[in-house]
Amino acid sequence: MTAEELWDLSGIPGEYDAWAFGDDADGLAELVRRGKKRATSSAYPVYEAEGEELPKPGEYSVILNEKDEAVCIIQTRFVTVLPYREITEEMAAKEGEGDLSLAYWQQVHQPFFTEELKAIGKNFSEDMKVVFEEFALVFPKCGEAPAKQQKSGALYIVRHGRTDWNDQKRLQGQTDIPLNDTGRAMAKEAGERYADIPFDICFSSPLCRAKETAELLLQGRDVPIRFDDRLKEMTFGEYEGVAQSFSIPNCPVNEFFFHPAEYTEAVPGGENVNELLGRTGSFYKEEVVPLLREGKNVLIVGHGAMNLSFICNVWELPTEDFWRTGIENCKLLRLL
Secondary structure: OOHHHHHHHHOOOOOOEEEOOOOOHHHHHHHHHOOOOOEEEEEHHHHHHHOOOOOOOOOEEEEEOOOOOEEEEEEEEEEEEEEHHHOOHHHHHHOOOOOOOHHHHHHHHHHHHHHHHHHOOOOOOOOOEEEEEEEEEEEOOOOOOOOOOOOOOOEEEEEOOOEHHHHOOEOOOOOOOOEOHHHHHHHHHHHHHOOOOOOOEEEEOOOHHHHHHHHHHOOOOOOOEEEOHHHOOOOEHHHOOOEOHHHOOOOOOHHHHHOHHHOOOOOOOEOOHHHHHHHHHHHHHHHHHHHHHOOOOEEEEEOHHHHHHHHHHHHOOOHHHOOOOOOOEOOOEEOO
């Protein structure tokens, strides 16, 4: 089966890349297909030498075997660049190879990286940067044979442009702070950058910084914008407006940023992480999923914490990984 044929079977819209692992393509592709391999490592200097962009969260790839036959489809979730020496046991286990140990990972990767670097005139060292890419198997599901799926819509999410409170590192929450001039320019530039993406409908937070971002990003396009209170930013109660909270000893709201899964008791007037996940999860299931099943392409315009809670619901991430994806102002992320 070709990459194009497997992609067509999956019903996933949009673009994809197709590639095989550089060493033992058949064996590693099979580990991915069985759900054993959930990450891969690459030498960062090779990306630099070849002028190649790093993988990005949300991108889809068709994994090929040695005969260039399509085996399965993955979606990139997290990309981390770090020195070779800082790869951990947990990270090595996610690669799903051998006995899952860090020692085995080093045993197979050091010679592989050494040869890759030699080809571009560089030497291996433990300080070499590694691109550690974590992904999810999306088609076919683990243990299942490929079967024709109904064509689905695509789901995108973007954070509002910058505000004065962003620049001052103040907790905004549901305080209705407008975009500043930089934020408006960011939203307009995003509209130009993503002009070719065929959004069918946009849902936005009603807070003015998100509302204006949605309007500027979609300016001149016939895309309806709907507002829903469930897409408002997380509320931080009496701590909204506080600047540089990380510099305040024992500031209770900081628990959310450092240990999100443990932030189950909200500050006065605020909400906890489970309440945030609950409202964004209900919005996704009740409003977005039916549209995706109709083949509609959906855009969500929201906020930092709200967007990340939405991502947790869509990608079924544990709350411990709440902050891992990260989401920059006015940078579009494809979720489905």
